[in-house]
Amino acid sequence: MEVTFTVSKWDEKPIDDTRKDFPINIAHVEYDIDGELQGKAFVEYLLYYLDSN
Numbered sequence: 001m002e003v004t005f006t007v008s009k010w011d012e013k014p015i016d017d018t019r020k021d022f023p024i025n026i027a028h029v030e031y032d033i034d035g036e037l038q039g040k041a042f043v044e045y046l047l048y049y050l051d052s053n
Contacts, residue, residue: 003036
């Protein structure tokens, strides 16, 4: 089975900006799926950056 995933939307926003040295963001991401399997996928990531400088 061959399937490709393409990011069609990446919407990242800070959820905790009180600590500038350790920002925490949430990203709503949408994927387009094409090939033998077709459709859309949605996921939310909780992201933190250890070294944002």
